[in-house]
Every structure is written in structure tokens, then in C-alpha cells.
Amino acid sequence: MDRKKSIDKNRNQGSIGITAKEKRTLEHRKSLYEKYVGGKVHWGNFLSAISLLGLTELGIFEIVKTTREGPAIECLNCNKAFSIANIDELPAMNYITCPNCEYKFVIFFDMN
Numbered sequence: 001m002d003r004k005k006s007i008d009k010n011r012n013q014g015s016i017g018i019t020a021k022e023k024r025t026l027e028h029r030k031s032l033y034e035k036y037v038g039g040k041v042h043w044g045n046f047l048s049a050i051s052l053l054g055l056t057e058l059g060i061f062e063i064v065k066t067t068r069e070g071p072a073i074e075c076l077n078c079n080k081a082f083s084i085a086n087i088d089e090l091p092a093m094n095y096i097t098c099p100n101c102e103y104k105f106v107i108f109f110d111m112n
């Protein structure tokens, strides 16, 4: 029973096996990303942000730059503006679905 518990625990953590070299590379890129956004980010936020950046790079998602002061985001597809709740608590990069037409895109909060 204890054994099963520890397996479940590992599964919940969802850790990914990486080598020490890969870890150093990721840590280096994370520090570059932190410089770019101007603050410490959690690993989860960093990994989701770089995967979103990669997908926008591949043209899978379009990216919209905005500021946290901007109260509304304009959809790239239907041009309808909508607000995002708890804007201050969101990570720098976010995957957004338009509530009007369900178009999916990425917003990036420009820190400058």
C-alpha cells in the first residue's frame, strides 16, 4: 500500500527526467527569460511560456502584445474586445480563447 502511494505521488508531481546538461541549459534559458520579463518566474510558468512562444514561432498561434494597464484585449479573428479577469496575477504569457468566437491566440504582457 505504501508502495502504491509513492507511485501515485510521483505521478502527481509529473516530473520529467532530464540530464544534468539539459537542466543547466534550461536554467540558463530560464534566467534569460526572467531578465526579459523582469522578475522571477516559476518553472511551470516558464515552461508554459516557452512552449507558447515556440508555438507562435511555428505560426500555430498568433501573438498579441499588450500591457497590464490595457483593460481589454481585441480578438484577432472577430475584432471584438473582451476583458481578462485577474490580469495582475497572470504570467507574462498566456493562452487565450476568445469568448465570442473561440479563436485561440497568445497574449504577451509587455513589461515596458
Ligand SMILES: [Zn+2]
Binding pocket: 075, 076, 077, 078, 079, 080, 098, 099, 100, 101, 102, 103
Ligand atoms: Zn473572437
